[in-house]
Amino acid sequence: MNQSKANFLNRLRVSQQMIESTESETEKKSAINNASGKEVLTRLLENNRAILIETDYKELAQNINTQIKQLQPVQYIVSEHPRLKELLGNELTESNQCKLADTWREAKQQLFEDIELSICFADSALCEQGALLLKADKNQPRNLSLIPETSFIVVEASNIFPDLQQCVQSAHFDTRNLPSNMVLISGPSKTADIQ
């Protein structure tokens, strides 16, 4: 297999010398400033059929409880993200809240078959993309925001960035220690395949 690697790198290298590189440093400035940012974020998310709820810290848990009462999921799950725990305390409805099993085999079954709603934490929001950045780790499995039909994603207003460019350059984004999986989400899953 290493022979293959050597072969094809060689083929590329033979002709590489002939290509001149066009190093250009275009100035990259975001068209979005902070004031209009939230507006853009809201508009884009809503265009993508996401539902936005603004709330202050005090009423966060209560707000989520109201939603859960309305939607009446058979079971729902809350990510163990430390910041999210801090924000929510012990105030969420307990009756239909559940925990994931310890092995993925069982947890997978729960997610696909029983759990209808999940609550996750997004590290940041990007105005220009109209998207939320979620990182996977041992507290917040990647499939939590994916498999259940409905996801509540909590993001703090202080973590809103004008665009992906600036988020990538910020301390939020430590390129030397990236999580196994990150995802930008701009709305619920959709298909344009049947018209």
Next chain:
Amino acid sequence: MSDNFRIRTVDALSDDSLQNNFRGAMDFLQDKRHQAFQDLEFEKLRSEGADIRKNVIAHLPDLLEKLERKCIDNGIHVHWAEDAQQACRIVERIAKDNEVKQVVKGKSMVSEEIELNQHLEAQGIECIETDMGEYIVQLDHEKSSHIIMPAIHKTKEQIAQLFADKLNEDFGKPPKDATVDELIGVGRKVLRQKFMQADMGISGVNFAIAETGTLCLVANEGNGRISTGVPDIHVALIGLEKVIPSFAELPTLLKLLTRSATGQIMTTYLNMISSPRKDQELDGPSQVHLVIIDNKRSAMYQDDVLQETLTCIRCGACMNHYPVYTRIGGHAYGSTYPGPIEQIVTPQIEGIEHAGDLLDACSLNGACGEACPVSIDLPVVIRELRNKQTSLKPPHRVIWNIWRQFYRSTKRHALLSKFVSLCSRLPMPTPKAWSNTRTFPKPAPESFSTLIKKQKENERESE
């Protein structure tokens, strides 16, 4: 592969429902793309994108090695495949080593290019397409007709019929007049069950970041994320040109890709995978494999005109703006990448001697080149390939030379046109297929050069 292109084109042109589906969908996509770029300076962004991609090409081997090093550091297995065969065998071996029985596959053009499904199925490994459009196409044993919307040639009634014919009773048969949402609901139910059972997921990659060893995938349906995040093994396939230096380049390319492809500011998901499941993590694949595929791309790299092909980000914009494609649809092409990009990629991958009529299905009107978000000069590349193709066919050269003899001298040309107009007055059989929908043009009573001559004489007389 492309040899029957002409026949399929005729079929496609006589299929009214196909044409209607296509025109509607293409107009829709063209409009959406146009709107999506309104908030940005397209030209500026596009030249940024082109610069980024050209720089990648300039540093390609180094970037690939860096990508490999970073991926290995992160715990991702890296494989190098020189051609389609080898790539298929690599995936097959990963599957067999891990006793994989059921594979789910996200949308990936390169997997179709190497015909991975067929290969795995021949080995007794079931490989399910999970993109709704691809799944529909797979159910009907077809090839996809559009790289972004594979089932665009089907109406919802046709899909309802297909589901009713092919799917297991348990999923509930959709009624004939099922709505789009109902159909998608049925499709989802089937696919979710496959996801639960699958032990391996296969995906493509849109951008692979060399600096961090991160694989980036864009998707609108959750299935892409499920294929990479639910099964225990994830195999990512990547054409060697998909590497980019760092996260800094991602935003620009992403903006261009999503806007050009589907006219969206942003796709529903951007999935960024940097390693297998980490210690103490509950989910995510325990093995991630990256297969870097050459399959003639290094040969394109060696030609300074054709090399441009490698900067393509597979957005499909050239197709949606391409007059021929919007009329005959993707199936006429009969291979993986339909439209202008197919015209330049397929002959290079499958060999120019198999290109047949494919390269001629283009009026060089330039619409595709103008739409391309990374400024690939598609018409120039197509012309270059035509040159190559023609130089392989001696009769072409002879005919060309004769043509030149007549068109170089006014006298000879006048003689020729007289001869032709005389001939066309004779009763002659007209080609049936052609004259079915058209009337044969009648030559003007007098040729252009005679008219000019007469006019000059008149002028002289009146002086």
